[in-house]
Amino acid sequence: MNPTTFIFSFTIAMAGLAIYQTHLLSLFLCLEGMALSVFCLMASSSSSSFVISTIPMPLIMLTFSVCEAGLSLVLMVSMARTHHNDLMSSLTLLKC
Amino acid sequence: MKLTLFSGVFLGTTTTMLSSSWFIAWLGLEINMMAIIPLMMNPISQRSLESSAKYFISQAVASSTIILASSWNWFISGQWIISHTSDNFSITLISLALLLKLGLAPLHFWLPEVLQGVNLQMGLIISTWQKLAPLTLLIQISSNTGLKPILIFISVFSVLIGGFGGLNQTQLRKLLAYSSISHLGWIVGVIFLSPSLSWLTTLVYLTITYSTFVILIELNSTKISDLMFSWSKTNWSHSKCILILLSLGGLPPFTGFFLKLSISNELLSNSLISMTILLMLGSLISLFFYLRLSFITSLLLTPTNLLIKGSWKTHHHSNLLNNLLFLFSIFLLPLSPLMLSLSHISL
Numbered sequence: 001m002n003p004t005t006f007i008f009s010f011t012i013a014m015a016g017l018a019i020y021q022t023h024l025l026s027l028f029l030c031l032e033g034m035a036l037s038v039f040c041l042m043a044s045s046s047s048s049s050f051v052i053s054t055i056p057m058p059l060i061m062l063t064f065s066v067c068e069a070g071l072s073l074v075l076m077v078s079m080a081r082t083h084h085n086d087l088m089s090s091l092t093l094l095k096c
Numbered sequence: 097m098k099l100t101l102f103s104g105v106f107l108g109t110t111t112t113m114l115s116s117s118w119f120i121a122w123l124g125l126e127i128n129m130m131a132i133i134p135l136m137m138n139p140i141s142q143r144s145l146e147s148s149a150k151y152f153i154s155q156a157v158a159s160s161t162i163i164l165a166s167s168w169n170w171f172i173s174g175q176w177i178i179s180h181t182s183d184n185f186s187i188t189l190i191s192l193a194l195l196l197k198l199g200l201a202p203l204h205f206w207l208p209e210v211l212q213g214v215n216l217q218m219g220l221i222i223s224t225w226q227k228l229a230p231l232t233l234l235i236q237i238s239s240n241t242g243l244k245p246i247l248i249f250i251s252v253f254s255v256l257i258g259g260f261g262g263l264n265q266t267q268l269r270k271l272l273a274y275s276s277i278s279h280l281g282w283i284v285g286v287i288f289l290s291p292s293l294s295w296l297t298t299l300v301y302l303t304i305t306y307s308t309f310v311i312l313i314e315l316n317s318t319k320i321s322d323l324m325f326s327w328s329k330t331n332w333s334h335s336k337c338i339l340i341l342l343s344l345g346g347l348p349p350f351t352g353f354f355l356k357l358s359i360s361n362e363l364l365s366n367s368l369i370s371m372t373i374l375l376m377l378g379s380l381i382s383l384f385f386y387l388r389l390s391f392i393t394s395l396l397l398t399p400t401n402l403l404i405k406g407s408w409k410t411h412h413h414s415n416l417l418n419n420l421l422f423l424f425s426i427f428l429l430p431l432s433p434l435m436l437s438l439s440h441i442s443l
Contacts (some may be wrong), residue, residue: 094209
């Protein structure tokens, strides 16, 4: 597949992250969308290249992205415990 | 548990600094970010959670952009080596992501709030240690001349925003955040001219910031009104405050002056005159709020309860490293030609 497609999908996911509306969960979903499009970019590039040693690279990248997703879940659970919701409008304590 | 997390922070940064491939550099940045988030949430409260969330989002976006741009560079040029990055789109995107990681204007909006929400020890780590890895990568890719307009604009904008943003603050951590934005603007302004000068300036600036945070931790003060009564707490602390703040502002007998002098010298000898004028005017504004802070701390004796006067520490355990770095951050100006020649910078 053409890797230009995945740059486009990354940009759309990042736009979705920048224009967050109410919930923190939508922000983290867009973050995962970005990670997924980077994974597809790496996988399509490595399948069309003749260097065999770059084949496990998308898998290693996916492992670390999953760890990052786990960390975002930690933040969601902590939000639920302390603020009892996950609305973005409750993250305004430090503004002043 | 804390030992594991601190070693993760150390491991991440050293992995990035010692890597020659973008993939390993991205891995180091990810390990670093994942290890520091639980440390930031440590006394769990609404404020620390909010700063951890904002820090996580900004750093995660920057890391994803870095791996995307380096994968695109791999698709175009077939290799992952940092110093041979050739695609212009990749270089621009990677440098913007690294500037988001450092917290430079116009991508600085997360930094004051993140530093405000964590306690002073974590603020120390975020201000000093976390700047090393992105700066290493930025220095390695900055030899590309396509980045010059971006870096000039971002450095001037950062110094101006760091100056004007800190004027209305009463919380010390936000003040230090704006000072960090301003100083990193100076550092990034000279990266494309002389990377070794940029690195030397970074190390000296990190020493000065470390000493500032150590003094604030010792006084346990987070607001200006806490600093006002510091004359009655520990001996010497209010005089340490004024010395370190004037060094941070860049006044001549102290080390901070050497940073601005050498960077201005390098910029002027490459005839970037209006950029130098704007950088100096911006740091003049920062100097105003450092002077205001040092005036309130040391030159004004605020009236307090007479019973507090005797609360000096009787058993005072002094740390060799902290005192040594404090001396370096104040009295190192006469040794500046030695430091410049040790970093192979010709004047």
